[in-house]
Amino acid sequence: MPSPIRKPQIRWHIAVFLAPAVLVYTAVMIYPLFNTLRLSLYTEVGQERIFVGLENFRTLFGDANWSRQFWNALGNNFWFFAIHMLVQNPIGVALAAILSSPRLRFSNFYRSAIFIPTILSFVIVGFAWKLILSPIWGIAPSMLDAIGLKSLYAPWLGREAYALTTLSLVSVWQFVGIPMMLIYAALLSIPDEILEAGECDGITGMAAFWKIKLPLVLPSIGIISILTFVANFNAFDLIYAAQGALAGPDFSTDILGTFMYRTFFGFQLQLGDPHMGSAIASAMFGIILIGVCLYLFGIQRRLRNYQF
Amino acid sequence: MSKARQSTGATIAAHAVLIVYTIIALFPVFVIVINSFKTRQAIFREPLTLPDSDSFSLIGYQTVLKQGDFFLYFQNSMIVTVGSLFFILLFGAMAAFALAEYRFRGNMLMGLYLALGIMIPIRIGTVAILEMMVQTGLVNTLWALILVYTAQGLPLAVFILSAFMKQVSDDLKNAGRIDGLSEYKIFFRLVLPLVRPAMATVAVFNMIPIWNDLWFPLILAPSEQTKTLTLGSQVFIGQFVTDWNAVLSALSLAILPVMALYVVFSRQLIRGITSGAVK
Numbered sequence: 218m219p220s221p222i223r224k225p226q227i228r229w230h231i232a233v234f235l236a237p238a239v240l241v242y243t244a245v246m247i248y249p250l251f252n253t254l255r256l257s258l259y260t261e262v263g264q265e266r267i268f269v270g271l272e273n274f275r276t277l278f279g280d281a282n283w284s285r286q287f288w289n290a291l292g293n294n295f296w297f298f299a300i301h302m303l304v305q306n307p308i309g310v311a312l313a314a315i316l317s318s319p320r321l322r323f324s325n326f327y328r329s330a331i332f333i334p335t336i337l338s339f340v341i342v343g344f345a346w347k348l349i350l351s352p353i354w355g356i357a358p359s360m361l362d363a364i365g366l367k368s369l370y371a372p373w374l375g376r377e378a379y380a381l382t383t384l385s386l387v388s389v390w391q392f393v394g395i396p397m398m399l400i401y402a403a404l405l406s407i408p409d410e411i412l413e414a415g416e417c418d419g420i421t422g423m424a425a426f427w428k429i430k431l432p433l434v435l436p437s438i439g440i441i442s443i444l445t446f447v448a449n450f451n452a453f454d455l456i457y458a459a460q461g462a463l464a465g466p467d468f469s470t471d472i473l474g475t476f477m478y479r480t481f482f483g484f485q486l487q488l489g490d491p492h493m494g495s496a497i498a499s500a501m502f503g504i505i506l507i508g509v510c511l512y513l514f515g516i517q518r519r520l521r522n523y524q525f
Numbered sequence: 526m527s528k529a530r531q532s533t534g535a536t537i538a539a540h541a542v543l544i545v546y547t548i549i550a551l552f553p554v555f556v557i558v559i560n561s562f563k564t565r566q567a568i569f570r571e572p573l574t575l576p577d578s579d580s581f582s583l584i585g586y587q588t589v590l591k592q593g594d595f596f597l598y599f600q601n602s603m604i605v606t607v608g609s610l611f612f613i614l615l616f617g618a619m620a621a622f623a624l625a626e627y628r629f630r631g632n633m634l635m636g637l638y639l640a641l642g643i644m645i646p647i648r649i650g651t652v653a654i655l656e657m658m659v660q661t662g663l664v665n666t667l668w669a670l671i672l673v674y675t676a677q678g679l680p681l682a683v684f685i686l687s688a689f690m691k692q693v694s695d696d697l698k699n700a701g702r703i704d705g706l707s708e709y710k711i712f713f714r715l716v717l718p719l720v721r722p723a724m725a726t727v728a729v730f731n732m733i734p735i736w737n738d739l740w741f742p743l744i745l746a747p748s749e750q751t752k753t754l755t756l757g758s759q760v761f762i763g764q765f766v767t768d769w770n771a772v773l774s775a776l777s778l779a780i781l782p783v784m785a786l787y788v789v790f791s792r793q794l795i796r797g798i799t800s801g802a803v804k
Binding site: 228230231233234235237238239241242244245246247248249250252253256308311312315316318321323327328329330331332333334336337338339340341342344345346348349354355356359390393398399402443447451453454457458474477481482491494495498499501502505506509 | 535536539540542543546547549550551553554556557568569572573612615616617619620622623624627629635638639641642644645646647648649650651652653654655656657672673675676677679680683707708709712733736737738739740743744755758759762769772773776779780783784786787791795798
């Protein structure tokens with residue numbers, strides 16, 4: 218029984234409560250993260266690991282072969298992200314706006330159904346779309362034929378010009394449920410008084426959406442954007458499942474995640490190189506850090522959070 | 526929009542849009558599942574019709590169950606998912622309780638340290654994680670995956686749970702202290718049962734990404750004995766890429782457990798997301 222007046226003593230229970238989480242988190246997440254950054258400064262000669270400073274980064278950005286692959290992967294990654302921002306988020310907001318209209322029947326059913334692709338694994342999604350878009354099976358061409366657009370069909374995943382965009386759209390198809398849910402929640406939390414006050418001023422229907430609701434859910438759109446950014450810049454699974462580690466055709470769907478995997482593990486004739494892999498991981502870390510900081514200090518501060 | 530002004534036209538348009546999008550969302554899953562029950566000829570001749578007595582066939586499922594060890598993969602996935610969730614919830618709740626309940630030096634800092642991992646993906650550290658797992662002999666064991674997923678899930682778990690634990694009434698805990706309960710008993714007997722809904726939310730958020738992950742099973746535990754269902758179906762489909770029956774059946778089998786989980790937990794998941802737990 219502790220005495221009523223607390224003497225300054227070490228409260229061991231605090232340490233006991235914190236220790237497991239802090240230990241696992243530090244040992245398996247934080248330490249490897251910094252160790253990876255450190256490993257990018259080393260290289261292997263023979264069997265020995267030697268310190269080479271920024272040499273790996275000089276190779277990555279300076280060597281013609283490496284830098285071409287890196288900028289290709291980075292450019293593709295930005296395109297991948299851009300499609301998510303331009304397609305996924307507007308569709309998500311639109312669906313949420315429709316779903317949140319009062320007295321809409323079956324809205325629970327629609328919500329659950331539209332969220333289903335999000336719970337499927339990339340392996341399922343990648344292969345399913347690969348089969349559906351495949352010219353051998355012919356589902357996509359025959360469906361386009363049915364609406365008289367057969368001429369539009371091309372083996373999208375096999376063409377360099379279309380493959381990345383197609384995969385980005387598949388990813389959008391998969392994840393549109395997340396912005397939809399978050400925006401839906403934000404829309405529901407807008408108090409009725411505000412909308413009624415708008416109505417008294419003659420703002421209804423579409424105008425109410427653009428002038429009242431959309432500005433109020435901007436903080437949620439900001440959160441979704443940064444979540445999408447982080448997820449896109451360490452994406453790997455979908456490209457790997459659909460196109461393999463070589464991210465074909467001719468590296469046109471290569472993004473940073475697949476590039477790092479290939480470099481780290483090697484493929485076909487190239488041997489795996491953990492140190493170059495670490496260098497790419499460090500570059501990814503830098504990009505994600507810049508993105509998160511831009512969001513935290515640039516965007517989030519300007520978005521006003523309304524408390525109801 | 527007020528009730529009076531909401532015209533029938535707008536309602537019909539809203540339903541039309543939602544129905545079209547629902548079809549877009551469900552169509553690929555539907556096509557895969559119906560075709561997995563058909564003969565090879567029927568798959569190609571009439572991919573969009575339901576299987577009838579003529580075209581019905583389980584040949585794909587037979588190949589899958591004969592060739593791939595899907596029960597083992599399923600078991601591995603279960604062990605990894607349940608194990609990781611257990612540790613995420615236990616360790617996460619303990620840390621969240623320490624941060625929410627006690628004032629001590631470095632409380633703020635510890636909270637920030639644990640929150641770092643919400644934004645930074647653990648995949649960045651893969652090279653060093655693999656090296657560490659090789660050194661400790663954990664590579665190609667399920668423990669490697671459980672440890673990684675626990676570390677990955679902890680930051681968000683601590684963040685969500687400590688927000689909830691701050692709402693547990695102080696009077697209740699102090700009453701427990703007066704009755705002579707130790708701090709551990711207060712945590713396990715009084716506080717944990719009260720934050721059960723939040724724990725369920727955290728579990729559901731973590732469950733699906735862990736079950737579906739391909740990256741860490743591929744890198745840390747690719748051996749036949751430790752393959753998860755996601756990796757197992759990926760490898761299987763890669764090998765049987767020309768056997769359409771087998772591929773479609775393997776995809777359907779991989780869809781099945783996730784759909785079952787979703788049907789059971791969808792209400793919890795949707796409530797978790799819409800209650801604003803993610804912010």
